[in-house]
Amino acid sequence: xxxxxxxxxxxxxxxxxxxxxxxxxxxxxxxFGRELCxxxxxxxxxxxxxxxxxNKHYGYDLGKSxxxxxxxxxxxxxxxxxxxxxxxxFTLPVIYGFLDVFNSQxxxxxxxMEPHVGKGFFNxxxxxxxxxxxxxxxxxFGINAIADDEFTQxxxxxxxxxxxxxxxxxxxxxxxxxxxxxxxxxxxxxxxVVKNLHAMTNTVLQKKKAALKNEVLINKTEFEITDTxxxxxxDLLLELxxxxxxxxxxxxEELDTIIAAGYETTSNQLTYTLLLLGAHPEVQxxxxxxxxxxxxxxxxxxxxxxxxxxxxxxxxxxxxRMFPSVPLTLKYVDKDVKLKNYTMxxxxxxxxxxxxTYHGQFWGAHTDQFRPERWLSGDFxxxxxxxxxxxGKRACIGRTYAMMTMKVVLAHFLRRYEIKGDISKxxxxxxxxxxxxxxxxxxxxxxx
Numbered sequence: 501x502x503x504x505x506x507x508x509x510x511x512x513x514x515x516x517x518x519x520x521x522x523x524x525x526x527x528x529x530x531x532f533g534r535e536l537c538x539x540x541x542x543x544x545x546x547x548x549x550x551x552x553x554x555n556k557h558y559g560y561d562l563g564k565s566x567x568x569x570x571x572x573x574x575x576x577x578x579x580x581x582x583x584x585x586x587x588x589x590f591t592l593p594v595i596y597g598f599l600d601v602f603n604s605q606x607x608x609x610x611x612x613m614e615p616h617v618g619k620g621f622f623n624x625x626x627x628x629x630x631x632x633x634x635x636x637x638x639x640x641f642g643i644n645a646i647a648d649d650e651f652t653q654x655x656x657x658x659x660x661x662x663x664x665x666x667x668x669x670x671x672x673x674x675x676x677x678x679x680x681x682x683x684x685x686x687x688x689x690x691x692x693v694v695k696n697l698h699a700m701t702n703t704v705l706q707k708k709k710a711a712l713k714n715e716v717l718i719n720k721t722e723f724e725i726t727d728t729x730x731x732x733x734x735d736l737l738l739e740l741x742x743x744x745x746x747x748x749x750x751x752x753e754e755l756d757t758i759i760a761a762g763y764e765t766t767s768n769q770l771t772y773t774l775l776l777l778g779a780h781p782e783v784q785x786x787x788x789x790x791x792x793x794x795x796x797x798x799x800x801x802x803x804x805x806x807x808x809x810x811x812x813x814x815x816x817x818x819x820x821r822m823f824p825s826v827p828l829t830l831k832y833v834d835k836d837v838k839l840k841n842y843t844m845x846x847x848x849x850x851x852x853x854x855x856x857t858y859h860g861q862f863w864g865a866h867t868d869q870f871r872p873e874r875w876l877s878g879d880f881x882x883x884x885x886x887x888x889x890x891x892g893k894r895a896c897i898g899r900t901y902a903m904m905t906m907k908v909v910l911a912h913f914l915r916r917y918e919i920k921g922d923i924s925k926x927x928x929x930x931x932x933x934x935x936x937x938x939x940x941x942x943x944x945x946x947x948x
Contacts, residue, residue: 514828514930518853527842533673536848538833543885545839546852550829550891552837554579557830557849562666562676565694568749570757571897575832579894582754585740587897589640589733595900596803597732601639602905603800605631606912613917613944621920621941624774628767629656635905636762641734643707651703658696659760663931665690701755708734733758758898765825766902768933770909771940773819776870777914778921778942783872787815788914788947797915801908812907814872820888822870824854827934829890854887870923917944 518541521528526542540546555575569578571586588594609631616622633652634645646652665686669675681687731739737754740746746754777784790811795801801809829852837844844850889896896902925939 514853521853525841527839529842529848532849536845538842538844538848538850539853540839540850541853542840543887545842546854546887547885547891548839549831549833549837549844549850549852550887551893552835553831553833553850554894555832555834557832559666559670559830562669563662565690566662566697567757567760568753570753572757572761582746582750583897585745586733586736586754589731589736590897590901592900594732595904598639598901598904599801599803599908601635602908603912605635605638606909608634609909610912610916617917617944617946619943621943623941625767625771625936625940628770629763631909632763632767632770632905633759636759637704640732640758640762640901641704641708642732643704643711643734646703646707651699654696655700658693659764660931662690662693662697663933665693667931697756697760698752700759701752704734704755704759705752708738712738762898762901764933766905768825768935769816769819769823769902770906771936772823772825773816773906773910774913774919774942775921775923775926775936775940776819776822777815778919779923780870781920783815783870784914784919787811787910791911791915795911795915801911806904806907809907809911810876811872812910813903814875815910816903816906817875817886817888818870818872821867821886823928823934824888825933826854826888826890827930828853829887852887852891914947916947918947919944 517528517539521539521541527538527540527545529536529538531537538549540549556573560573563573567573569582571579571582574582609627612627612631613624630649630652633656637643637645668686669681675681675684675686734755737746737751741748741751777787790809794805794808831850831852833844833846833848833850835846885891889899889902919942921942922939926936927938928934929937
């Protein structure tokens, strides 16, 4: 099997490759250019590969001019050290401290979409992205939301553009040569885009330092839990910098990483979730019933409510299964790795495919159907092999943050609006994340 990556049909290629892989027992191999590459859809083998192969594929290095050695891209000792240092910022006590922000931002999102009530189908992605970015600023960074909409829009466009540039270099092998790439117009465009992206990081740092200097913090940024201090992400970064654990460059790289990864994935997943709910009114009504029973018509989500929103959690898990924002992960195989029926050779690479895995024979029957009940009845595996947030030791550090903020958004949105959508028209494009490009529009009408 030879992997050829046409830029416009990557989702179709991923699906085709996964189906072929499933027929061969869950693992196959082929050539990615001249590189030996293993394709994995078997859940157990995927977990084994994820834990054994901690180094990211060189394709992620194409984003180093933007994120440097941030958690998403780094490997080896740098990744291990940074992961250990930053994990305290994403613990449950810290995330609970953001509930006021999640509630207020969710209500702001609901108000922003009010002009579309009863007006037919519209594109809700810009609203989801802008709100998710603001939520990061107010909560995780502890600063005022950036009021300059033009600046924010420029940043979000630059994220999209930088990802397109990286994908272009990945599929056009000759552009991976730094000398050839340096002579291209694409390199000049990358320099412009990276400048825009770093401008956001600089703005966030300046606002945070000003807030600290003036002691005007938007939310409580430190609280005691059994003699251990837990701090939100940016507060922790600045303290680590002050203590000499991270350099100024490392602080900026981790901030670049969390800004992009934090808003892009949650907004993308909520886009799919609202569309799925609009296309499945029976699921939507069951979700609303739970929300009204637990929260009533207006009340905010509080700490004690989170674990009571069982069906809400199931809806999100099923959305992640159907349309994981990150549908594949590329890893470098730096040593021989024994799978169930294969041994991956050192010096090769592997592609783990959550998107295909959850629609295949390995996860039981009717996996093509949107059915949140599978997460309640025990007939579907909800375990460590579920890879929507990554697998093993390099699983997403922000999973708890993402699930919590998405639950709160659904709680406010579904109590206010009834949604309609048509999943059959959805078309997607893979650009390191799986993005909807058409057919994702929804319509809303006031529920109360």
